[in-house]
Amino acid sequence: MTIQNILMKYEVKPENLLRVIKDVQREFGMVDDKFIHQIAKYFEMKPAAVFSAASFYDQINTKEKFNIVVKVCDGANCCTKKSAKIIKEVERFFGQKIGDSFNRKVIIERESCFGFCSQGPIMVVNNVMYEKVTPEKVDDILKGYTDFQ
Amino acid sequence: MEENQKILTKNWGKIDTKEITSYRKIGGYQVLQRVLQMKSQDVIAEVIKSGLKGRGGGGFPTGNKWEITAASAEKEKYFICNLDESEPGTYKDRLIAENDPHQLIEGIIIGAYAVGANKAYIYANGNFHLAHFLLERAIHQAYENNLLGKKVMGSDFDLELELFIGAGAYICGEETALINSLEGKRGEPRKRPPYTSEKGLFDKPTVVNNTETLSSIPWIMEHGGTKYSQIGGNGEVGTKIFCVDGIVKNPGAYEAPMGSSINDVVYKYAGGIIDGDEPWFAQVGGSAGVLIPFGSFGAVPAYPRSSYVPMGSGAILVVSKNQDIKELMLSWANFFHRESCGQCVPCREGTFRLKNIIERLNEGNFSQNDKEDFNNLIWTLDNTTLCALGKFSVIALKDVVRYGFCDELK
Ligand SMILES: Cc1cc2nc3c(=O)[nH]c(=O)nc-3n(C[C@H](O)[C@H](O)[C@H](O)COP(=O)(O)O)c2cc1C
Ligand code: SF4
Ligand code: FES
Numbered sequence: 018m019t020i021q022n023i024l025m026k027y028e029v030k031p032e033n034l035l036r037v038i039k040d041v042q043r044e045f046g047m048v049d050d051k052f053i054h055q056i057a058k059y060f061e062m063k064p065a066a067v068f069s070a071a072s073f074y075d076q077i078n079t080k081e082k083f084n085i086v087v088k089v090c091d092g093a094n095c096c097t098k099k100s101a102k103i104i105k106e107v108e109r110f111f112g113q114k115i116g117d118s119f120n121r122k123v124i125i126e127r128e129s130c131f132g133f134c135s136q137g138p139i140m141v142v143n144n145v146m147y148e149k150v151t152p153e154k155v156d157d158i159l160k161g162y163t164d165f166q
Numbered sequence: 167m168e169e170n171q172k173i174l175t176k177n178w179g180k181i182d183t184k185e186i187t188s189y190r191k192i193g194g195y196q197v198l199q200r201v202l203q204m205k206s207q208d209v210i211a212e213v214i215k216s217g218l219k220g221r222g223g224g225g226f227p228t229g230n231k232w233e234i235t236a237a238s239a240e241k242e243k244y245f246i247c248n249l250d251e252s253e254p255g256t257y258k259d260r261l262i263a264e265n266d267p268h269q270l271i272e273g274i275i276i277g278a279y280a281v282g283a284n285k286a287y288i289y290a291n292g293n294f295h296l297a298h299f300l301l302e303r304a305i306h307q308a309y310e311n312n313l314l315g316k317k318v319m320g321s322d323f324d325l326e327l328e329l330f331i332g333a334g335a336y337i338c339g340e341e342t343a344l345i346n347s348l349e350g351k352r353g354e355p356r357k358r359p360p361y362t363s364e365k366g367l368f369d370k371p372t373v374v375n376n377t378e379t380l381s382s383i384p385w386i387m388e389h390g391g392t393k394y395s396q397i398g399g400n401g402e403v404g405t406k407i408f409c410v411d412g413i414v415k416n417p418g419a420y421e422a423p424m425g426s427s428i429n430d431v432v433y434k435y436a437g438g439i440i441d442g443d444e445p446w447f448a449q450v451g452g453s454a455g456v457l458i459p460f461g462s463f464g465a466v467p468a469y470p471r472s473s474y475v476p477m478g479s480g481a482i483l484v485v486s487k488n489q490d491i492k493e494l495m496l497s498w499a500n501f502f503h504r505e506s507c508g509q510c511v512p513c514r515e516g517t518f519r520l521k522n523i524i525e526r527l528n529e530g531n532f533s534q535n536d537k538e539d540f541n542n543l544i545w546t547l548d549n550t551t552l553c554a555l556g557k558f559s560v561i562a563l564k565d566v567v568r569y570g571f572c573d574e575l576k
Contacts, residue, residue, distance in 0.1 A: 031348075031349045031350040031368075032287075032328075032330060032348050032349065032350065033350075034350030035330075035332075035333060035347065035348075035350055036330075036331075038333070039292075039331065039333055042333075060350075069351075069352055070350055070351055070352055073335060073352040073353055073354075073507075074292075074332070074333035074334050074335050074353070075333070075334030075335060076292050076333040076334035077333055077334075091497055091500055091501070092254035092255065092453070092497065092501065093254045093255060093449065093452075093453050093483060093494060093497050093498060093501070094254060094255045094411045094412070094483055096493060096494055096496075096497035097412055097483065097485060097486070097489055097494065101493055127500060127504070129252060129254065129334075129336060129501055129504060129505060130252060130253070130254035130255065130256075130453075130501075131293050132251060132252070132256070132257040132260050132291065132293060132294065133257065134254070134255050134257060134409070134411050134417075135257075135409075135411055135417040135418055135419075137411075
């Protein structure tokens, strides 16, 4: 799929802008400058306006693409189920802190509630959700991703 | 008061959510047919009679909201179902969409008819993948069955309904931010006035209703507003889904009559407290909710902001005596800082500084200066921000201080 394929699926109307941005994110793992310009041209908008909308949302990445994105739920319910320990475990596994983006391969993020609280703590790796995560399970889950890199 | 009256969850687990025929077999969409033969003001009168209040947290009377938009002379109007649900601890709307998508869609069609809107949207939280799939399919089947599109069920009423999926932002649950997001702008709240009911989506009169609110509508129209108004107690009517979590035996979502106390919900529905543990307090209404000490679990959540337990989203988190309160304070502070849209300075800066202070509190570096700043920031967030998120961000923290839950803040 090219960005043209995505654009052609949508009529030029305001409520389609975020839909296109989301499709690009899903297909390419990020919505960088190059894409922003192409989208802007299609919707006859200023690139700054497209960037301003795209960069607003947690699920849209306007920077570089990471191979592994780990999101640990930091909502209050998961917090009472010891999500802080999960975060520590993930940090230990990769040898990097939450939010660090120096290695360009992996990023660990704190996320707001995913709405699956009774199954918490919740961890999401590259869009796959893991429920009732314990510190002991973290290694196994993450190895499934690093082994392919 | 009938304990087991189920309205929102009555079909859960009993129908095939992928097939419209399954919902129709149990009588689904029959009441819509009747509604389409009624005058729209009579539909609104019935909803007013029911006493239904908005379940999005504000508790605005639904019928009165519809009446305002219905009265507008503007031809083009919009109807929006708010399924952005991202209050921590709350997932009732997701479950409604997953377990009975057609009851929701029937409610949306009735609402749009009542106010005279020919275009409706469901704005869904970006994380609710199963709900997206089921709603897309349900909308498609509704079109095929002439429940949407031109001349709905042979009437003179046309309605288009589209699913719109968000991209992760708590603030987009706020109705004016939601509208900006739908319009392809940053999801930042708008200044009011003008109100959404006059100038909402694309500057046209717009109704925004919560998912749970709209799912209550088909039952109200089938059984009558009077019957609905007789369910409940303690000044609130109807039923409500409570999401109960924390140290309870059976965490989950339960439909209970309005007027139920925290104790009722925790013990009658969620199986009581886990053996060997002891509650410290409950947080009611999500992270934007108040804290209620264990000794007061007999209190009843209700909609007025002034109530001892404001209902908010209806989430109940029962927190253990063993909880590290500073960790929980950091979770709240991180949440509101992350979700502040950044549009106004007191909220953008205030939530950031509050988070930093609570980080220091967790690291054991909390100074006397921090304590003063903490109290000043709480006042600022409580009183000077553009939208309610600022206020929300300090509700629980104020209760931590009030009840002396954190030694350093005493
Ligand atoms: C910060 C903030 C977040 C909100 N989030 C939601 C939400 O996720 N879902 C919702 O229905 N209402 C939410 N609301 C309330 C909406 O603005 C609006 O009042 C509601 O959708 C109206 O529906 P109702 O009248 O049926 O309650 C939020 C309000 C604020 C201030
Ligand atoms: S109070 Fe916060 S969330 Fe609301 S408009 Fe201001 S910055 Fe945005
Ligand atoms: S608090 Fe973690 S999923 Fe809700």
